[in-house]
């Protein structure tokens with residue numbers, strides 16, 4: 598891609614939940630996009646988000662250093678949205694969340710890229726025992742060590758049309774008379790709308806002075822897992838028993854469920870649920886980016902209706 602026709606953003610993990618929302622905003626600002634994916638033939642739907650030629654889909658192995666060098670060299674800014682929720686035989690947290698950010702940030706430094714924006718996760722610190730969290734922490738440290746012009750964003754759980762939180766529990770409620778409250782459902786979250794994540798990325802890209810900084814991104818509500826399930830059930834107009842499951846029993850169930858090809862629950866996710874997922878106020882937040890976040894109630898009804906008894910126009 599030629600650089601002289603407008604700014605170029607290279608997005609790793611562009612085909613995912615955040616990627617699709619971010620691409621729309623970048624396109625509006627006139628960016629041209631290199632969308633990195635393992636399967637361009639499955640993600641042709643990204644191309645019409647831009648004008649003809651504005652979005653390039655590139656099939657790349659994340660550890661093919663020479664290919665990465667070529668793509669990064671053609672870019673002004675780099676955004677890393679690559680992440681996994683559970684490990685498989687081929688995909689390990691260490692590789693995806695720690696080694697790849699290490700390589701990426703080294704290349705960004707070598708090639709003098711203007712900015713690297715990396716999406717990490719809220720709630721990470723040395724004491725959290727989850728392997729997901731530890732690998733994310735390692736990734737952050739690698740980036741900070743390697744490249745000054747980097748910005749790390751740590752979001753809480755993200756909601757929006759294709760989210761893996763409300764959609765997953767709503768689909769469980771389709772066939773089960775209960776919804777599980779792991780650990781009693783007492784863990785606090787600060788859910789944030791995917792559009793506000795895309796806005797945050799745009800804000801840090803546009804700001805000249807934000808370098809080597811960590812932002813914690815949480816929405817306007819601090820709310821327990823149990824309260825979230827109640828909001829969901831109200832919106833889908835279903836009555837389900839909310840059944841508290843103690844952590845040790847949930848862990849036992851997860852040991853079995855994580856054997857599925859696409860696990861509903863893993864032991865590592867149970868570990869994460871032991872810790873609140875809210876901003877600590879030790880780092881800048883959405884307020885510093887001048888973003889007024891959307892509430893769950895203002896967004897959830899717009900997409901979760903497909904699980905609602907009676908459909909989109911059913912009276913609640």
Ligand SMILES: NC(=O)c1ccc[n+]([C@@H]2O[C@H](COP(=O)([O-])OP(=O)(O)OC[C@H]3O[C@@H](n4cnc5c(N)ncnc54)[C@H](OP(=O)(O)O)[C@@H]3O)[C@@H](O)[C@H]2O)c1
Nearest residue numbers: 610612613614615634635678679680716717718752754755
């Ligand atoms: N969604 C949330 O609630 C949430 C909350 C906190 C933090 N985050 C973090 O935010 C980032 C983006 O989240 P998301 O929800 O947009 O994730 P997502 O929808 O699962 O998308 C992840 C992307 O990672 C890419 N990917 C996964 N494994 C890969 C591999 N081995 N090689 C190359 N690409 C690979 C996939 O691209 P292809 O399949 O096209 O190759 C996919 O587009 C992740 O780092 C995630 O941990 C998300």
